[in-house]
Amino acid sequence: MAYSFHKMNKDILSFDCKNEGNKIILNHYIMKKVNFNKMNGSLPKGYFEITSRSAAKDLNLSKSTISRMMDEFVNIGVIDIVKKSTLGRGSSIYKYITEREGKIMQTNTPLNEPIYKTVDGTFKISDFKDLSSINYPKEKTLKDSKHGTSKRENTKKELNNIYTRVIDYLNNKSNKRFKSNTKKTKTVINARLDEGFVEEDFYKVIDIKCSQWLNSEMEKFIRPETLFSSKFEGYLNEKSVVNDEKLEEIEPYEINFNY
Structure with a gap:
């Protein structure tokens, strides 16, 4: 058939x-x-x-x-x-x-x-x-759906949305209460966007460093000025700490674009 x-x-x-x-x-x-x-x-x-x-x-x-x-x-x-x-x-x-x-x-x-x-x-x-x-x-x-543009290509409204989404994500992951509209936070995020990093990169760094630092003496450094500093690229290329929780048993998925 x-x-x-x-x-x-x-x-x-x-x-x-x-x-x-x-x-x-x-x-x-x-x-x-x-x-x-x-x-x-x-x-x-x-x-x-x-x-x-x-x-x-x-x-x-x-x-x-x-x-x-x-x-x-x-x-x-x-x-x-x-x-x-x-x-x-x-x-x-x-x-x-x-x-x-x-x-x-x-x-x-x-x-x-x-x-x-x-x-x-x-x-x-x-x-x-x-x-x-x-x-x-x-x-x-295409412009509306992209988050990976530089600071100069983003409108002020879209930049504010990026600040809000990134900091909300950080707060949810770390159980903290950072504000997205402070000058220091905007400065470090803008600096990374100007370097060509995209919004998804911020989420990855947050995931990586929270997996490494939460519930340890390093937890105090889970903050925008540290995570999004000049060490951002190094953090981005680190690996998360693997959770011991057993994943579902499932066959590996192989990407195949032949339709």
Whole structure:
């Protein structure tokens, strides 16, 4: 039996291959799940099941990076949430959005609604929100979707958004209360952006140094002026301390771009 591949969301074409490569890889990973489901029929067409932990292991990224990129995919209309896992436990179910216009599914649920099986049990689409009333955000341009531009290319508003996102992420990871609008914090972030580093690099450094320094005498140095200092590049190339928590048993994922 011949199978046609699910179409790719056209917004992926606007991603910067140099600075947003992880997003392109994640999209390919998701589409592989969508097309696999299309062949075995475990979920409706266009749907896929995923856990941040298994995706992080398969793609050699942190769970926080996977979660952040999935949230961004939702915000720009590449995917839509059908069922979100509770407290990071179990798998989440998403719908991959190919077209922005038109309804995602019929408004009226069939009388004999099919029951779909997932690793977390069985469900019916009507058990979750009505996907027919989704309002997608306006299409973003390449400039809107990029975080990897220099300080001079960023607008003041976008720079403020970067400060906020980076410091919020740092506070969440370290349980601290730094402010994103202080002159010292803006100065060190701007200096790294001017050197060609991108927003994702700040998250990586935060992940690395928090894994190394939290709950140690070095924890006092988990602060913007230290993490984003002139040693930033060195920190970026260090390795995180591996958590002993056992990851899910899953076959290694091999990237293959042959559609």
